[in-house]
Amino acid sequence: MTLLLVLLVLLPWSIWRQMHAHEITGAGLIKLPVIFAAVGVLGFGTEAIPTDGAAIGYIAFCLALSVVFGIWRGARIDVWRDAGRWMSQGNRTTIALWAVLIGTKVALGTVASITGWFPAENAGDVFLFLALSFVAQNIVVAQRSLWNAPRTAEVTA
Numbered sequence: 001m002t003l004l005l006v007l008l009v010l011l012p013w014s015i016w017r018q019m020h021a022h023e024i025t026g027a028g029l030i031k032l033p034v035i036f037a038a039v040g041v042l043g044f045g046t047e048a049i050p051t052d053g054a055a056i057g058y059i060a061f062c063l064a065l066s067v068v069f070g071i072w073r074g075a076r077i078d079v080w081r082d083a084g085r086w087m088s089q090g091n092r093t094t095i096a097l098w099a100v101l102i103g104t105k106v107a108l109g110t111v112a113s114i115t116g117w118f119p120a121e122n123a124g125d126v127f128l129f130l131a132l133s134f135v136a137q138n139i140v141v142a143q144r145s146l147w148n149a150p151r152t153a154e155v156t157a
Helices: 002-018 026-040 053-076 092-115 123-147
Strands: 078-082 087-089
Touching: 002 026, 002 123, 026 078, 026 123, 053 092, 053 123, 078 123, 087 123, 092 123
Parallel strands: none
Antiparallel strands: 078 087
16 A cells, blocks of 8 residues: 555656656666666565466566657657756657556556456556666667767757
């Protein structure tokens, strides 16, 4: 229950933060994935990790889903230079992609709990998948700004 409350506070706050213009820094790109991963590891509990084919397939699908949506968001977030600093801000596409990812994960969790076709996720899993999605997103944002973007670019969207 505590992890659910953390998720209900941390995820909206992190999405809200993305929707407001902010400077892109190495520390800023690392912070959210680390927070989500740490909460995810703490939230695993003592259950055995399922290793059957359905569980492995489900985990692989969820990993791919998290990475693909993270890359997609990272490519669509507005990135620009302002007074020599790299800035970014989410947009409608960012919100839509978060909504689709979260909605898909809720739907999969519902199907898992009703049918038992694949293992239902615990809160730790959810945080780890979100951390992975942030990692993918932030790598793309870093690639578009801090790492390889030309220093003379004013706006890349």
